[in-house]
Amino acid sequence: MAGKRHRRGAALAAGAGVVALAAGLSGCTGPGGEDGGPDATFAVFAEAPRASGVAEGAFDGDEPGGSAPLAALADPGWLDRTAEATGIPRRALQGYAGAALVLAEQQPDCRVGWNTLAGIGWVESHHGTIFGGSIQPDGRTSDLIIGVALDGQGFQEIADTDGGAVDGDTEWDRAVGPMQFVPATWAAWATEGNGDGVPDIHNIDDASLSAAEYLCYSGRDDGGLGTEAGWRAAIAAYNESPAYLDEVLEYANRYAEESAAASADPTPAAG
Template structure:
């Protein structure tokens, strides 16, 4: 059975209207997706009034996020603070560049949990510089229970010269990385093991794939492009809604 879209819509509509400027339609209804309903745009994430920084001005994505918001939401959701900073920074950066995409931090966080437990899946963590303390490299995509993707990068990204493997905290495959690798932290070099770079790269790919993630069709299309498994989509949706609900309850 398909998961219900917008399962936690009723938890925080008033707060969302105040924070994001969303308005009801003619019939009094509001958007009903995890990103349309709980999108954290620049105004919401910079709740303390920090408005003089912009990604397009060269500010690293991680520095776009208000520290007070990070502290509150990390505590409310149990998302490691540095991971949350990567997700929220990427959502803010892509919001500046592609405002019609409507990608929320909570969707990136849902993907980050499912893919690598926010960088902790092998007992490591995301360091202060945004890089995972241990390499996170997935199983060989050899068609044995997984998609079959022969080696595309001569092992340069994943260390495997026979099959491709998903890599980094957002588990991006080499072919996707080759097309969408994006630098977010100001050092000029996209790093698949860095939560800021990988989150913004994932955001670019999601927006390209789904268009407007504030719609159900757009959101589902984007997540399906990331991983076509229905079970994967359901789990990301569960966590995206859970994180949004917990964050809104904290505000």
């Protein structure tokens, strides 16, 4: 769950990821064991190829309707192969890859890979499919994904910051959307990605781009996400749990390997 750091200088609390939605669905264990640990290093930087005919700079989040939407940035063939190889829903993958391509242009020193965004997307909401939902063609989740109340009962305690406008709870904050932003962090980092001019916490394009910018900010003082220190700082800003870092790492590297293998041999296996 995106929480800890804030571009306007205020410190926000980190949270509990997908287990804040439903205890036990994720498990949040990885190669470092139940409590996380020294086996966790940092994820490889995987790049998505740009779609043919879509030039650098085609996406402009400040010009709704007048630019290429984020979901159109990645190569369609690569999306097909990678979605099949990894099991990531293609529409979710469009958001992750598009966000990474935008940040590669805007903040090339950040080096946030689509695979890191996908690792977070898996842990936070199973790519928008948790509770049986899906990412629809327009990028919105078919059902609202809203976590449990962060009331300190097994989770971080975060009193209401939005009057219930984002999460529907006027007493406690809750993590919201496929990338699980708490309301105050969303208020600081909400970014437009799909071209309609309105950042939507329930839209995978908007949420992925917001998450990518948040990660780049969180890891910049430690060298960006291309370094171990920067990657770990960025993931810790999203969620401080060592077990969370382990699981994001596991899935981010797995996705990168599966995508690379599929692109190296793009011919479908004979049935």
